[in-house]
Amino acid sequence: GQQLNQSPQSMFIQEGEDVSMNCTSSSIFNTWLWYKQDPGEGPVLLIALYKAGELTSNGRLTAQFGITRKDSFLNISASIPSDVGIYFCAGLGGGSQGNLIFGKGTKLSVKP
Amino acid sequence: GAVVSQHPSRVICKSGTSVKIECRSLDFQATTMFWYRQFPKQSLMLMATSNEGSKATYEQGVEKDKFLINHASLTLSTLTVTSAHPEDSSFYICTAGGRRNEQFFGPGTRLTVL
Numbered sequence: 001g002q003q004l005n006q007s008p009q010s011m012f013i014q015e016g017e018d019v020s021m022n023c024t025s026s027s028i029f030n031t032w033l034w035y036k037q038d039p040g041e042g043p044v045l046l047i048a049l050y051k052a053g054e055l056t057s058n059g060r061l062t063a064q065f066g067i068t069r070k071d072s073f074l075n076i077s078a079s080i081p082s083d084v085g086i087y088f089c090a091g092l093g094g095g096s097q098g099n100l101i102f103g104k105g106t107k108l109s110v111k112p
Numbered sequence: 113g114a115v116v117s118q119h120p121s122r123v124i125c126k127s128g129t130s131v132k133i134e135c136r137s138l139d140f141q142a143t144t145m146f147w148y149r150q151f152p153k154q155s156l157m158l159m160a161t162s163n164e165g166s167k168a169t170y171e172q173g174v175e176k177d178k179f180l181i182n183h184a185s186l187t188l189s190t191l192t193v194t195s196a197h198p199e200d201s202s203f204y205i206c207t208a209g210g211r212r213n214e215q216f217f218g219p220g221t222r223l224t225v226l
Contacts, residue, residue, distance in 0.1 A: 092213055
């Protein structure tokens, strides 16, 4: 079945640094979503991407939908301690509305 | 984004009992809701698609008789874990679909089966 490869698995950075993470797939997706999950909480939608090549920002977050529709990246600029958490990418293929495929997550740690 | 609530947020039960988890979309009507399961330090896995007024669609490997889903109204879907066992202990999260296929997650329910 469809799979997403998300990298890196984890990151340890200093406050103020920029962060970049990405997801790739061998399959084409029609929608890419990026979520952040805090411990014991449900994931919160950060950015949704609907068109190949689309570049979308949400505050210090920027995400792009790859032109091939097989990849996406998320950048966080000037990281702050509250950015700590697990970031998941998710792709939606054709067909069923609900068939979101999740990456394994990137655990971000920010040192003040 | 849409607001989705879940109840209870945490439940501890004895092996063999059944547990019901509610998922509500608070500010919109959702004809489709989704149930995910997340084991510790792992990603989210889709269990089933809950369709208002019709039977749920289960993913491969998910027992429909064990995980009963009812979507009786446009704002409420319930997941009942029947005869729960310790291996069913997990974080259960529901989502409701948005207008453009994005999904908004509830806060999750932590189930611990003793």
